[in-house]
Amino acid sequence: xxxxxxxxxxxxxxxxxxxxxxxxxxxxxxxxxxxxxxxxxxxxxxxxxxxxxxxxxxxxxxxxxxxxxxxxxxxxxxxxxxxxxxxxxxxxxxxxxxxxxxxxxxxxxxxxxxxxxxxxxxxxxxxxxxxxxxxxxxxxxxxxxxxxxxxxxxxxxxxxxxxxxxxxxxxxxxxxxxxxxxxxxxxxxxxxxxxxxxxxxxxxxxxxxxxxxxxxxxxxxxxxxxxxxxxxxxxxxxxxxxxxxxxxxxxxxxxxxxxxxxxxxxxxxxxxxxxxxxxxxxxxxxxxxxxxxxxxxxxxxxxxxxxxxxxxxxxxxxxxxxxxxxxxxxxxxxxxxxxxxxxxxxx
Amino acid sequence: xxxxxxxxxxxxxxxxxxxxxxxxxxxxxxxxxxxxxxxxxxxxxxxxxxxxxxxxxxxxxxxxxxxxxxxxxxxxxxxxxxxxxxxxxxxxxxxxxxxxxxxxxxxxxxxxxxxxxx
Numbered sequence: 324x325x326x327x328x329x330x331x332x333x334x335x336x337x338x339x340x341x342x343x344x345x346x347x348x349x350x351x352x353x354x355x356x357x358x359x360x361x362x363x364x365x366x367x368x369x370x371x372x373x374x375x376x377x378x379x380x381x382x383x384x385x386x387x388x389x390x391x392x393x394x395x396x397x398x399x400x401x402x403x404x405x406x407x408x409x410x411x412x413x414x415x416x417x418x419x420x421x422x423x424x425x426x427x428x429x430x431x432x433x434x435x436x437x438x439x440x441x442x443x444x445x446x447x448x449x450x451x452x453x454x455x456x457x458x459x460x461x462x463x464x465x466x467x468x469x470x471x472x473x474x475x476x477x478x479x480x481x482x483x484x485x486x487x488x489x490x491x492x493x494x495x496x497x498x499x500x501x502x503x504x505x506x507x508x509x510x511x512x513x514x515x516x517x518x519x520x521x522x523x524x525x526x527x528x529x530x531x532x533x534x535x536x537x538x539x540x541x542x543x544x545x546x547x548x549x550x551x552x553x554x555x556x557x558x559x560x561x562x563x564x565x566x567x568x569x570x571x572x573x574x575x576x577x578x579x580x581x582x583x584x585x586x587x588x589x590x591x592x593x594x595x596x597x598x599x600x601x602x603x604x605x606x607x608x609x610x611x612x613x614x615x616x617x618x619x620x621x622x623x624x625x626x627x628x629x630x631x632x633x634x635x636x637x638x639x640x641x642x643x644x645x646x647x648x649x650x651x652x653x654x655x656x657x658x659x660x661x662x663x664x665x666x667x668x669x670x
Numbered sequence: 671x672x673x674x675x676x677x678x679x680x681x682x683x684x685x686x687x688x689x690x691x692x693x694x695x696x697x698x699x700x701x702x703x704x705x706x707x708x709x710x711x712x713x714x715x716x717x718x719x720x721x722x723x724x725x726x727x728x729x730x731x732x733x734x735x736x737x738x739x740x741x742x743x744x745x746x747x748x749x750x751x752x753x754x755x756x757x758x759x760x761x762x763x764x765x766x767x768x769x770x771x772x773x774x775x776x777x778x779x780x781x782x783x784x785x786x787x788x
Contacts, residue, residue: 327676334677338684392700396709397721404697408689415685419678439678447748448678469711473722477730484737491744498751558712563696567689641787644733648785652740652776656769659747666754667762 337438341418349573350380356629363633384566392562395467402466407560407567410459413452414574420445421581422507423617424591424610436610445506446498449582450491453537456575457483460556463568467559475555478545478640485647486536486543492655493530496523496662497586510590520587525658527587529651534579536647539572541632545640580624584617591617732784743772 354369354377361368369376394403422440426433435441442448457480464476497519498504501512513519520527536543552558557568584590591613602609638646711718750757750765757764779785 327672330673330676331680334680335684337677338681342685342688388696388699390700391703391708392697393704393708395711397711397718404693408686408693411689411692412686415688416682419681419685438681439674442674442678467711468722470713470722473726477726481730481733484741485733488737488740488744491741492747495744495747495751498748499754502752502755504748504752553712553714562700563692567692567696644785644787648736648776649780653773656773660766660769663754663762663765667759670755 334438341438342415345415345418345574345577346570348577349570350384352573352576352625352629353380353383353569355626356632359626359629360633363630384563387563387566390562392564393559395469395559397468398559399466399468402462403559404564406459406463406466407564407571408459409462410456410571411567411574413456413459414571414578417449417452417578420448420506421578421585422510422591424613425507425511426605427607427610428605429607436614440507441505443503443505446494446504449578450487450494453483453487456571459571463560464556467556469559471553471558472556475552475558478552479539479556482536482539482543482545482643482647485644486533486651489529489647489651489655490533490537492652492659493523493526493533494586495659496526496655499659499662499666506585506590510585510592513589514592515596516589516594518587518589518592523587523658523662525654526662527583529655529658530586531583532646532651534583535628535631536643538575538579538628540576540628542635542638543643544632544637545643576625576628577621580621580628581617583624584620588620590620729787736779736784739775740772743768 357379358368358376369379372378372382394400419438420440420442422435422437424436426435426440428434460483461476461480464472464474464479467473497509500519500522501509503509503512509519535541557565560568593612593616597604597609597612600612602612711722713719746768747765750761754761
């Protein structure tokens with residue numbers, strides 16, 4: 324009993340830190356997105372709240388909390404209220420299996436950098452949760468009883484489930500190489516520049532494109548195609564419930580970036596031998612260095628997501644479906660076959 | 671066993687609890703000045719016509735059904751991928767046959783127009 328309560332306390336502290344970090348990352352991404360888009364369009368962007376507008380995202384959150392929370396009379400009250408909870412809850416819960424650095428040993432006690440990074444169902448957990456995330460968006464669209472919301476929700480769910488297939492299939496090739504579903508094992512397998520991107524260039528591209536579609540980011544942001552659908556599935560939401568969908572979108576973008584970094588770019592592996600900095604394995608300094616490099620990789624990927632959004636026009640819906648089902652899906656299957664055959668011959 | 675999965679379940683519960691608190695806070699803190707116009711459905715400033723609970727394009731059902739079929743097949747590949755070293759040649763040949771059937775099904779569906787959007 325005592326041991327179990329300790330596990331729960333440890334998990335609780337970590338969960339608080341991770342969720343706090345997520346909120347900060349989401350706020351930072353919103354700020355960076357607005358600044359970068361402004362620079363791309365030769366504007367200045369937010370510059371009034373705080374130095375360089377740095378406090379703008381916090382001001383936005385306060386404003387959203389103080390806004391009136393309207394539930395339309397025609398809406399299905401309970402589903403309308405539960406939908407943003409599902410979206411945001413899923414976006415947070417995914418972080419349970421993400422390893423932020425290698426474990427460290429202090430006084431013969433092993434401390435993990437993550438809530439359950441060693442769990443042997445890591446990738447399945449993430450895939451299952453992203454599937455649950457579709458419910459949030461579909462329910463939001465359906466329960467609002469608004470034609471724009473319904474169309475946005477339908478489009479969004481159809482798009483997410485289509486690209487989830489290619490994503491899952493691209494992952495199979497990585498699992499074939501590592502032979503494990505645990506993200507820690509996958510990262511550990513990429514030590515010393517043996518990054519999966521060099522072994523799986525096609526899988527990397529398929530996964531990258533699918534992540535853009537999974538997170539409903541441009542060029543696949545049809546669910547919220549403003550000119551035709553107003554705000555898409557979140558048209559009828561206001562106050563912080565609207566903010567929750569927004570937050571979930573940015574949290575998902577960070578998750579997708581972290582996953583790409585871990586599956587294909589070596590995760591928390593240092594890009595040089597740790598001896599150069601005089602770091603011993605499984606010490607706090609080593610873990611901090613690993614965490615710093617993971618953050619750098621994730622930051623570069625988030626910047627890439629933003630860069631693409633403001634550079635590339637939106638797809639048409641039939642083009643989107645054709646790309647998912649007729650290009651990425653067969654390519655991913657062929658990629659698995661090639662990987663399996665090559666691996667078998669090499670062994 | 672319990673040490674590895676307990677934190678996972680804890681995080682699941684905790685994440686949804688935090689999201690739930692956000693939702694409650696939003697309803698609790700926000701201003702409350704409801705008027706009949708505010709709670710009408712938004713339809714670009716027009717008076718809403720009918721409800722949104724109408725029939726929608728059957729193509730969405732087709733995509734959903736194809737997803738279920740293919741997703742189950744994708745899940746079949748995970749145990750094989752994890753145990754690739756143990757199953758060896760027999761597993762590889764079995765999976766090649768499985769994937770060829772899968773690809774044939776996909777090509778059949780595409781040629782029948784099951785995934786056509788216009």
